[in-house]
Amino acid sequence: MSKYIRLVLLSVFILTVVFSFLLSSAARAxxxxxxxxxxxxxxxxxxxxxxxxxxxxxxxxxxxxxxxxxxxxxxxxxxxxxxxxxxxxxxxxxxxxxxxxxxxxxxxxxxxxxxxxxxxxxxDLKAADLMSSVEIRPGVNVRGRILFIKKFACYGCHLVNVRGNKAGGLSGPSLEGTVRRLNPQWIYSLLINQGAFTPVSRMPIYEGLAREAEIKALASYVAGLK
Amino acid sequence: MRIKFFVQVFLLGPLVFFAVPALSSFGATPRDNYAFYCVQCHGAEGRGDGPNATESQPVDPRNHRSAYEMKKLTDEEIIDVIRNGGAATSKSTLMPAFRRTLSDKEIEGLKGYLRELCKC
CATH class of the missing domain: 1.10.760 (Cytochrome Bc1 Complex; Chain D, domain 2)
Incomplete structure (x- = not known):
């Protein structure tokens, strides 16, 4: 390897280190x-x-x-x-x-x-109880929709957008636009371990009322609401 | 005698200290539980006019002040619908299940409170 190439590689390495340091410092600032x-x-x-x-x-x-x-x-x-x-x-x-x-x-x-x-x-404020290893893909699914409407009665307390119109109850936070707002894994984590996030809440505890697959389908449905 | 008193204070004092916060969470009266959970749909007075009783809902929440409406339900049916929700008991699917939220004793207490509201 020629002396010239070694010099270039060393320069690139030094520049990368300095640039990374500056970036992390800026982020910290x-x-x-x-x-x-x-x-x-x-x-x-x-x-x-x-x-x-x-x-x-x-x-x-x-x-x-x-x-x-x-x-x-x-x-x-x-x-x-x-x-x-x-x-x-x-x-x-x-x-x-x-x-x-x-x-x-x-x-x-x-x-x-x-x-x-x-x-x-x-x-940067993260919860240790987030089920980050569980994959929840946001999206409308029939199973989740039935659970949302019939089994868990979510729209009794939460507003949703039904073909451009608001429908549902008012006591809970609106679920319009959750697709842009909420982390799907957090929705799932809340449903299976509500006490870890909101130990005292007007929302009933759903943990233990449904199978894991149902909770995943529900979380996926809620996470995909527009 | 005095030594026995101090021993009791030092041994039982911490127990009381730790028990009080626990009681404030779990010692809620039926009225407290109604005011915390049920009023969202059934209203502060129990007349079925809580903030969730919007025009977009398919049915109105039950009026717990109405003896006519409440007499249609037996005590067992009231307990069943609070425990298992409307979908599992052929009632409105808007009624969620509270069996993981409230103890059997608390649900029994709520049933008694509903009977007080309807005077039936």
Whole structure:
């Protein structure tokens, strides 16, 4: 090998190492900025970013003003939070933890750059209980649809989009557009182990009410809703 | 005597400390359980007008204040539909099963509370 080629290869190697270091530093800086913004904007007054250390109770959960974000990186699809924080259209028809008050649609808006940094920070918050090895392909399937409508009565509490019209109940978060919002594996994980994410919830526990294949079909159906 | 008192306080004190949070989760009254779960569909007063009783739903939730409606159900049927849901008991498929959420005792308590609401 000529001296010239060795020199080129060495240069490429050094440049790769330096570039990788700069990239990771930049990523860390963005995450750090997102964390700082989350704190400075007071987001923590409504959202938890750490799993509660002790047992939660109905009164502690009903006092919350917003959904937990300590498993945001497991719950949401990549890219969703960054765009939602720029244009935060309500996901819940009713105000959080209210069965009477309409969602005021007053979530703070962030500019594109700030939203990206906050989203980056939140997407790093992962839950150990996510069933990441289970493959759930989002998509409409007959079995999942029957389970959604008949066996589990999901639309009793959740809005869905039926041929362009909203249909269903209002007490739960809307399931319109889950295909862009929710990680299919998180939907499955929630259905088979609700206590790991929302130990106190108005949603009934479905774990043990159906076979694993049924839960997978249901998760796949919910994950594919437009 | 005084030594026995202190021994009881030191031994039983931690038990009380740990038991209280557990009770606040599992010691809910039938009224508490109704207010937490059932009002979503059946309404705060039990008149079948909760936030999930939207016009898009195929049927209205049952009015638990209506003696006429509630007398159609036996105690066993009420318990069955709360435990197993509407789909498994030939009732509205909008009614979910609560057997994994509530204990048999809690479901029995809810049945009693429904009988109080309908006075029947």
């Amino acid at each position: 963005v995450e750090s900025a997102g964390s700082k913004t989350f704190i400075s904007r007071g987001c923590g007054s409504c959202h938890r970013t750490a799993r509660p250390a002790g047992p939660v109770t109905r009164s502690s959960e009903l006092a919350k003003k917003g959904p937990d974000l300590w498993y945001a990186g497991s719950k949401f699809r990549e890219g969703f939070l960054a765009s939602w924080l720029v244009n935060p259209t309500p996901i819940r028809p009713l105000a959080y933890n209210s069965l009477e008050e309409k969602n005021p649609a007053d979530h703070p808006r962030l500019d594109v750059k700030t939203a990206a940094s906050v989203a980056s920070y939140l997407m």
